[in-house]
Amino acid sequence: MSGGDDESEIGNFTRSELECLLRAGRSCRLSPSAMLCEEGHPAARCFVIRKGIVEVVRRLDDQPQVLSTYGPGSVLALMATIDGGPCRVSLRAAKDVRAVEIGPRELFEIFKGDNRPCATLADKLTIAAIRRLRQSTDELARAVHRSVTRAAQPGRLDSDELVRIHAGNHAWKPLS
Amino acid sequence: MPSHSARKTPLALKFPGCPTDAMARDEMPTLPTNAHLFETLSDGERLALAHFMRERHFDAGETVCSRGQHGNTMLVVVQGTLSAVVSGKDNPQAEVARLEAGSVLGETFCIDPAPRPVTVVASESTTVLEISRDDLTRMRQEAPRVAAALVSAVFQEVLRRLRCLDDRVDRELRAEGVGGAYGDADNSVSDRAAATGCEARPARPRGSA
Numbered sequence: 001m002s003g004g005d006d007e008s009e010i011g012n013f014t015r016s017e018l019e020c021l022l023r024a025g026r027s028c029r030l031s032p033s034a035m036l037c038e039e040g041h042p043a044a045r046c047f048v049i050r051k052g053i054v055e056v057v058r059r060l061d062d063q064p065q066v067l068s069t070y071g072p073g074s075v076l077a078l079m080a081t082i083d084g085g086p087c088r089v090s091l092r093a094a095k096d097v098r099a100v101e102i103g104p105r106e107l108f109e110i111f112k113g114d115n116r117p118c119a120t121l122a123d124k125l126t127i128a129a130i131r132r133l134r135q136s137t138d139e140l141a142r143a144v145h146r147s148v149t150r151a152a153q154p155g156r157l158d159s160d161e162l163v164r165i166h167a168g169n170h171a172w173k174p175l176s
Numbered sequence: 177m178p179s180h181s182a183r184k185t186p187l188a189l190k191f192p193g194c195p196t197d198a199m200a201r202d203e204m205p206t207l208p209t210n211a212h213l214f215e216t217l218s219d220g221e222r223l224a225l226a227h228f229m230r231e232r233h234f235d236a237g238e239t240v241c242s243r244g245q246h247g248n249t250m251l252v253v254v255q256g257t258l259s260a261v262v263s264g265k266d267n268p269q270a271e272v273a274r275l276e277a278g279s280v281l282g283e284t285f286c287i288d289p290a291p292r293p294v295t296v297v298a299s300e301s302t303t304v305l306e307i308s309r310d311d312l313t314r315m316r317q318e319a320p321r322v323a324a325a326l327v328s329a330v331f332q333e334v335l336r337r338l339r340c341l342d343d344r345v346d347r348e349l350r351a352e353g354v355g356g357a358y359g360d361a362d363n364s365v366s367d368r369a370a371a372t373g374c375e376a377r378p379a380r381p382r383g384s385a
Contacts, residue, residue, distance in 0.1 A: 082335050
């Protein structure tokens with residue numbers, strides 16, 4: 001592994017998967033307060049954190065607010081890197097951070113790879129995205145349920161199931 | 177059957193792991209051409225993928241999957257229509273949405289099995305192609321490029337949905353007017369919007385200012 005690291009594994013990633021990541025991307029170091037990506041702007045690359053802590057920051061009432069932190073093993077800015085859309089939050093190094101940065105083309109090379117580490121890495125990234133989709137669906141179902149409860153609409157079909165149908169698969173054609 | 181041989185030879189060369197028994201059949205399963213999920217797959221990859229799938233038939237009214245039931249398969253509607261049915265506290269079971277031919281159901285489940293979120297029944301005589309987690313594992317070994325193409329397609333589809341979903345969650349939470357989306361990191365999707373791979377640590381105790 002480059003950089004003289006002695007990392008057997010990080011988070012959910014094995015050493016061979018990390019080596020696959022490093023072959024596709026490049027190792028980087030970020031000083032405290034360095035920005036990995038900025039809210040509202042596209043991200044040119046995503047980051048796999050190897051060491052250090054990254055803060056998730058969002059502007060609320062024009063004030064930056066730290067919402068949470070992520071440590072080693074986290075994959076950050078993945079969605080914006082893939083779809084080219086704006087980042088929903090800013091990411092800032094809270095301490096010295098070491099990471100692997102990977103651009104969209106390199107990321108797809110990992111997915112195309114037919115060797116085992118690339119395949120398991122692609123599976124893990126996909127499973128992580130799937131689980132976040134399910135978390136977001138749960139979140140939306142709870143929000144809609146609160147809204148329906150407040151509006152006191154007895155007899156309305158189970159909003160939770162409706163949310164899960166339409167959030168999970170846009171191919172469903174709703175019936176009026 | 178010249179046309180059969182013409183299809184079989186390049187497939188066998190490009191994807192040596194394709195099941196030969198499937199290729200030997202007179203009627204080889206084919207994915208619907210309008211299936212959005214497979215747009216990024218080449219013709220050869222689509223053909224090879226179809227060979228790892230099983231054809232299943234459901235009669236009208238037959239249950240395809242039930243809410244809460246463990247699911248580990250993806251289904252592609254080849255012919256017919258599937259219906260999502262829900263039952264509210266004060267309502268009998270009602271059809272609320274339909275999936276038509278070419279639609280894909282449960283593509284995430286063949287990669288990450290989980291309880292099905294909704295009950296689905298066949299609203300008419302319906303034929304689907306199905307692939308399970310085990311089939312995908314076998315495809316990883318026997319036709320790794322095809323498996324990689326499928327996983328990549330699902331990955332992109334999931335991220336596309338996630339973008340739409342997170343936007344909607346933000347709108348819903350903003351509409352609640354409690355600062356809920358941002359005032360409590362545990363209750364926020366926004367704080368997770370950038371990350372996959374591990375759980376976020378809230379920046380402060382739940383409920384604090």
